[in-house]
Amino acid sequence: MDWNKLFREGEQLVSEHNFGEAIEHYKGIMEQAGEDQKIYYWALKHLADVVGYMGLRDYFQAIDIYQKIINEYEAEDDSLYSWCQLDISRAYLEMGLEMMENFDNMREIVALEDEEMEKYFEKLTERRNDYIEREAEIIYKGRL
DSSP states (O other): OOHHHHHHHHHHHHHTTOHHHHHHHHHHHHHHHTTOHHHHHHHHHHHHHHHTTTTTOOHHHHHHHHHHHHHHOOOSOOHHHHHHHHHHHHHHHHHHHHHHHHHHHHHHHOOOOSHHHHHHHHHHHHHHHHHHHHHHHHHHHHHO
């Protein structure tokens, strides 16, 4: 079995935005892998990538899959373990950025009907800005 070719085919499906087909393709690789844990779990990791940041953007589902790999896959090669940890971090980052963008979009359309609502929303915006300023300061200090 030419596993590299099968993985390249899956990557091609993703690059063409055929996410449903890519998911089915990686499931097929997992079935064909049989007892070969390395191939099975790498296919599962690619499936998680498609479910997560590469396609469907279901970050919680992707994190669950990465965590499953971390918990179950045992091999001397730790690169899959490390990639899953990195991709969990990426999922949280991508999800956080999308949520921040959603908050900013809501700021433009929310209807504030009284002073209490305005104060509440100002506190939310202040909390957002404080977070951004803290992170900007950390980045700035890191560059000095």
